[in-house]
Amino acid sequence: MDRYAVVGHPITHSLSPAIHRMFAEQTGEKIEYEGIELPVTSFETRIWQLFKDGYSGFNVTAPFKGDAFDFVDEMSPRAEQARAVNTMKKLEDGRIFGDTTDGYGLLTDLTENLGWSLNGANILILGAGGAVRGVLEPLLAENPNSLVVANRTLQKAEELADDYPALTPSTFDELHGQFDLVINGTSASLSGQIPPLPEGLINAGTKCYDMAYGKKPTAFLVWAKAQGVIECSDGLGMLVGQAAESFYIWRNVRPQMKPVIEKLRETLS
Numbered sequence: 001m002d003r004y005a006v007v008g009h010p011i012t013h014s015l016s017p018a019i020h021r022m023f024a025e026q027t028g029e030k031i032e033y034e035g036i037e038l039p040v041t042s043f044e045t046r047i048w049q050l051f052k053d054g055y056s057g058f059n060v061t062a063p064f065k066g067d068a069f070d071f072v073d074e075m076s077p078r079a080e081q082a083r084a085v086n087t088m089k090k091l092e093d094g095r096i097f098g099d100t101t102d103g104y105g106l107l108t109d110l111t112e113n114l115g116w117s118l119n120g121a122n123i124l125i126l127g128a129g130g131a132v133r134g135v136l137e138p139l140l141a142e143n144p145n146s147l148v149v150a151n152r153t154l155q156k157a158e159e160l161a162d163d164y165p166a167l168t169p170s171t172f173d174e175l176h177g178q179f180d181l182v183i184n185g186t187s188a189s190l191s192g193q194i195p196p197l198p199e200g201l202i203n204a205g206t207k208c209y210d211m212a213y214g215k216k217p218t219a220f221l222v223w224a225k226a227q228g229v230i231e232c233s234d235g236l237g238m239l240v241g242q243a244a245e246s247f248y249i250w251r252n253v254r255p256q257m258k259p260v261i262e263k264l265r266e267t268l269s
C-alpha cells in the first residue's frame with residue numbers, strides 16, 4: 001500500500017491525516033497517511049530517510065515549506081513563484097517533485113464552495129508572510145479590480161509588490177476606501193488578535209475570509225460580524241481544497257471536498 005504523511009513541527013493538531021483518510025475511503029484509493037513530527041533542524045536528512053523507507057509523498061506544513069522548496073529536484077511553476085512547497089511526490093525515476101496547492105485550495109473554496117466572484121472585486125489581504133505569498137498568483141488570475149496587501153511591516157508588503165506589480169502595498173493605518181472582499185492571512189488570529197484596521201473599510205456587503213480556522217470563530221471573523229458583515233468564512237475549506245489538490249497530484253483522482261468539510265465541521269464543533 002502506498003504511504004504518505006504530513007510533516008511539520010508541531011503536527012499533533014493537523015487535520016491532514018483525517019482528511020486524506022476520508023479522501024481514500026471516498027475514492028477507493030488504497031493508501032496509508034499519517035502525521036510525522038520532524039525536528040526543526042533536520043528536515044533534509046529526515047526526509048531523505050523517509051523517502052528511502054518507502055514513502056511515496058508528503059504534505060509539508062509549518063515551518064518546513066521553505067526547506068521543502070530547497071529540497072525538491074523539480075517543481076511546478078506555481079511553487080517556484082510562491083517560493084514554497086507543500087506537496088512532494090517521488091517520481092518513477094526516484095527524483096522528487098514539489099508543488100504548492102495552498103493557492104488552489106483558497107481559490108476553490110472562495111469560488112466553488114462559497115460561490116464568491118473575484119472578477120472585478122476590490123480585494124484587501126491582511127499580512128505579507130509565506131501564507132499570503134502562496135495565494136497571490138491565483139487571486140490575481142481571477143482579474144480583481146484591485147488587490148491591496150496591508151502588513152504591519154510595510155517592507156514585506158513592498159517586497160511582494162516587487163514580485164507582483166499588480167498589487168498595492170500598504171500599512172494598516174494608511175488603508176482607505178471600501179473593499180468587496182477582505183482576506184486575513186496574518187498569523188494574528190492564532191493568538192486571538194486582529195490587525196489594527198481603520199474604520200469604514202467594510203460594509204454589510206463585504207465578504208470576509210480568514211485563512212485560519214478553529215473550533216470557535218476566529219478573532220477576525222468575530223470582528224467582521226460585529227461590523228455587520230453577513231458573508232464570512234474561516235479557512236477550513238481552503239485546508240480541504242489544498243489537500244484535495246495534493247491527493248490529485250499523488251493519485252490522479254479528484255476527491256469531493258464538500259462531504260469532508262461537513263464531517264470536519266461536525267468534529268470541530
Ligand code: ATR
Nearest residue numbers: 127128129130131132152153156186187188193195
Ligand atoms: P505565515 O507562513 O503564516 O504567513 P509568516 O511568514 O511568519 O507566517 O507571516 C506572518 C504574518 O502575520 C506576517 O504578515 C506578520 O506581520 P509582520 O510581517 O509585520 O511580522 C503577520 N502578523 C503576525 N502577528 C501579527 C499581529 N499581532 N498583528 C498584525 N500582523 C501580524
